Amino acid sequence: MPLRVLILGGTTEASLLCRALAGDGRFAPTLSLAGRTNVPALPPIDCRIGGYGGARGLAAYLRERGVHALIDAVHPYAARMSHNAVAAAASAGVPLLALRRPAWTPVEGDKWTIVADLAAASRALGALPRRVFLTVGRQELGPFRDAPWHRYVVRSVDLPASTDLPPDSVAIAARGPFDVAAEGALLAAHAIDVIVTKNAGGEAVRAKLDAARALGIAVIMTERPVKPPAETVATADAARRWLIARHCALRGA
Incomplete structure (x- = not known):
């Protein structure tokens, strides 16, 4: 019997595991996506797009589909x-593994300011006009519309609606991975300050x-939200090994 696995995805690690x-x-x-991206990159497995109606709805889905293992590989935020x-996993009695990649940490030469959230990031830009490279997602630009004296270059997978953009901004639609040389050229072309x-x-x-480190450009970085305790691995390969162990246990049951 194959192990029925539901992967809550939206990250590179989730895609690697699916492949x-x-x-x-x-x-x-089955890969489950929230549907925030207009044209998601889909791996060659069954996919489900959309929400569940909270923990109760997800638990009902796990029971109805007879899911044997749940992988939480959603975005760190x-x-x-x-x-x-x-x-949901506790309610349905389904084993859960969290696939959570490590956070970035500053190294020598970085000029980071770490803030609690995007509202704090907007305030940290200060009162003097700056040229800002903004990579926070197209749906979370509101705090920066409150600081219209800056000039923004906004990059996201899908272009934001024009009404969501700060007044003085340029929008770029692009999907990673990105390389250092191209990022440096982009920062230089737009004379980015932060x-x-x-x-x-x-x-x-x-x-x-x-690229920012090499060019001496400042970075304002928001802290990650707190995630719930769970058995956790950092890589798709480690998640695959965990699933192999679950399959062996199921076969031996």
Whole structure:
């Protein structure tokens, strides 16, 4: 019997895990996406797009589909979904593994200011006009509309609605991974003074931080929200090994 796996995704690690499981007869994986991206990059497995109606709805889905294992591989800032996953897995009696990539940490040469949230990031830009590279997602630009004296270059996977953008801004639609040379060229072309970003971690979009260090550009970094306690691994390969152990346990049951 294949192990029925639900992967709550939206990260590079989730995609890597899905590709690792695709075609492996030991597993019947389904990738679940929230639907925040207009054209998501879908791996070659079954996919489900949309919410569940909270922890109770997710628990009902786990029971109805006979899911054997739940993988929480959502974005580091999707704290509510992670809390729902823990509650739903406990309610449905389904083993849960959190796939959480480590946060970025500053190294010598970095000029970081760490703040609690995006409202604090907007305030940290200060009263004098600055040229800001903003990579916080297209749905969380509100705090920066309250600081219209800055000039913004806004990058996200999908273009924001024009009404969501700060008044003086340029929008760029792009999907990582990015390389350091291209990021440095982008920062230089727009004469960026400061980067505002979330501490997403991982390798796909960290090149902007390496480029900022090389160019002496400041970074305003928001702290991660607190995630609930759970058995945790940092890589897709470690998650795959955990699932193999679950499959062996199921086969021996």
